[in-house]
Amino acid sequence: MLRTLSFAAATAVAATLMASSAGAEIVLRSSDTHPDGYPTVEAVKHMGQLLEERTDGRIKIDVYHSAQLGEEKDTIEQTRAGVIDLNRVSMGPFNGLVPETRVVSLPYIFRSTDHMRAVMDGEIGEEILAAFEPHGLVGLAYYDSGARSFYNSNKEIGSLEDLQGMKFRVMQSDIFVDMVNALGANATPMPYGEVYSAIETGIIDGAENNFPSYESAKHSEVAKFYSLDEHLIVPEVLVMAKSSWDRLSPEDQQLVRQAAKDSVARQREMWEARERESRSMVEAAGSKITTPDKQPFIDAMAPVYEKHVTDPKLQDLVQRIQAVR
Ligand code: GTR
Numbered sequence: 001m002l003r004t005l006s007f008a009a010a011t012a013v014a015a016t017l018m019a020s021s022a023g024a025e026i027v028l029r030s031s032d033t034h035p036d037g038y039p040t041v042e043a044v045k046h047m048g049q050l051l052e053e054r055t056d057g058r059i060k061i062d063v064y065h066s067a068q069l070g071e072e073k074d075t076i077e078q079t080r081a082g083v084i085d086l087n088r089v090s091m092g093p094f095n096g097l098v099p100e101t102r103v104v105s106l107p108y109i110f111r112s113t114d115h116m117r118a119v120m121d122g123e124i125g126e127e128i129l130a131a132f133e134p135h136g137l138v139g140l141a142y143y144d145s146g147a148r149s150f151y152n153s154n155k156e157i158g159s160l161e162d163l164q165g166m167k168f169r170v171m172q173s174d175i176f177v178d179m180v181n182a183l184g185a186n187a188t189p190m191p192y193g194e195v196y197s198a199i200e201t202g203i204i205d206g207a208e209n210n211f212p213s214y215e216s217a218k219h220s221e222v223a224k225f226y227s228l229d230e231h232l233i234v235p236e237v238l239v240m241a242k243s244s245w246d247r248l249s250p251e252d253q254q255l256v257r258q259a260a261k262d263s264v265a266r267q268r269e270m271w272e273a274r275e276r277e278s279r280s281m282v283e284a285a286g287s288k289i290t291t292p293d294k295q296p297f298i299d300a301m302a303p304v305y306e307k308h309v310t311d312p313k314l315q316d317l318v319q320r321i322q323a324v325r
Pocket of ligand 1: 033072088089090092145171191192209210213236
């Protein structure tokens with residue numbers, strides 16, 4: 001019973017079962033869109049192992065990978081409602097809900113993964129984690145997601161000109177729609193799980209993502225042309241339902257937060273290895289990777305910044321991010 005209910009929903013049941021159950025008292029249900037073995041899935045499993053060890057098996061995490069609990073947008077709502085306890089998601093789908101997530105979803109805001117890590121590991125990252133709380137969520141940790149680039153089923157993209165008029169799927173956020181439009185292409189927001197068949201049937205020409213997603217979601221089978229423009233370095237985030245969090249004792253909250261933080265280094269290690277592996281896998285399977293000149297892509301993003309960074313608080317965050325060395 002405990003295994004299928006969220007901690008929030010199971011608490012009432014747990015209260016009666018606890019006395020007789022020799023197993024975990026608290027089982028946290030965690031969602032991820034990626035398949036088993038993907039670095040984010042394995043990182044949350046690792047966090048669960050740490051928690052089990054540190055609580056003598058009293059707190060456990062069950063990871064529901066492969067979008068078993070739904071597409072990201074829906075799982076975010078379910079997490080806010082306390083139906084799902086933990087959720088590992090991209091920052092992108094939070095853009096409509098948590099304004100602070102918008103700054104780290106801007107194209108080319110981070111110069112490199114090292115820059116992203118320096119920002120997210122520091123005080124700006126902590127501020128953004130805290131910004132989830134008024135929205136029914138507790139931000140726990142960030143994971144790496146490399147850089148996202150465009151891929152498509154039609155042709156090589158050697159320059160910005162080649163993108164003109166093409167149709168790309170983006171995550172469900174207005175920033176990404178405007179980003180693609182500013183490049184002269186057309187954006188179609190849609191859930192991740194629909195992208196493969198949308199490319200296959202020609203509803204869209206392609207999408208944009210990092211190598212591990214491109215490979216593991218098998219988009220590489222239907223979109224062979226990958227263009228390394230690296231327009232987005234957008235971190236992943238692990239959030240917890242505020243209602244599940246509030247049911248934990250302060251000591252357990254501390255344990256959960258620490259285990260989440262401690263899983264980050266493991267995720268990054270796995271991420272770096274997986275990026276390399278995925279890239280060689282898709283290349284071996286016939287994907288053609290091109291490297292366009294990025295500068296015209298970067299220059300084309302000015303209107304996106306003008307439109308989306310109007311709030312003084314977000315303007316300040318952008319400046320502080322750019323100032324991080
Ligand atoms: C992946 C990310 C997922 C999801 C997906 C998407 O890189 O890890 O959380 O956001 O992209 O494009 O929907």
